Amino acid sequence: MKDDRNPCQSGPLRVAVLGAGEVGKSALTVRYLTKRFIGEYRSDTDMLYKCVLQVDGTPQPVEIMDTSASCDESSDAHLQWAEAFVVVYSVTDKESYRWAASTIEELTNRRSSACVLMLGNKSDLGHLREVEEVEARSLALTHAARFSEVSTAESCTPVAEVLDNFLKEVKSQRNGSNNQNGGSPKLRKISVTKMLGSLIGRSSPPPTPMTHLIILDKEERSKLQPAMRRLCRPCLRPAHSLPCSPHTAV
Secondary structure (H helix, E strand, C coil): CCCCCCCCCCCCEEEEEECCCCCCCHHHHHHHHHHCCCCCCCCCCCEEEEEEEEEEEEEEHHHHHHCCCCCHHHHHHHHHHEEEEEEEEECCHHHHHHHHHHHHHHHHHHHHCCEEEEEECCCCCHHCCCCCCHHHHHHHHHHHEEEECCCCCCCCHHHHHHHHHHHHHHHHHHHHHHCCCCCCCCCCCCCHHHHCCCCCCCCCEEEEEEEEHHHEEEHHHHHHHCCCCCCCCCCCCCCCCCCCCCCCCC
């Protein structure tokens, strides 16, 4: 059944990062939010990042779901939760590309109004390439999805540019939809008690540049109701432990 509803006409922009295993979804998300590259992550849980980013010149609450489950495990929940999707594959793994292609097709059928970015990761490993850029770009064009190739490991700048532009487009589409409905776009106020910190802007970050990370277990993932576990971004230490000076969990 086709589901075109937009669950987030107000409040934070909600983006789900989808992809097969080991394509670099977590590395991509953390690289974007912290500019750091970390090669190994736990892959059995969803990670929900809540932050405030500078989108099109103004602070914008954003929620990014770094998904771990395969499409057949919890796609319904993810598809209904998010208003935009980043579908990641590895240019060195043809099977991950097939997974991405199948997901892009599903999004076309079920969430045709959603913004979709098809992202080929590990572009620095050209000698191991199994997916040609022209093939992936053609597929994305067929499904009216945005497309780009990046190397999460190589540099944070291209990753930031691609995702910044994508979020700008997501916000623009939402505002356009709101205006067509006679409403005015409004930002939901977020209490500091519900967030560990924020990422206000890349050129002038706030004094405590921290992101609220929520870990979802299998049961919680199916409901997409966050279990409140707070971690300090620089070292991912649980908030109930000693604070990591100068960062303090709230």
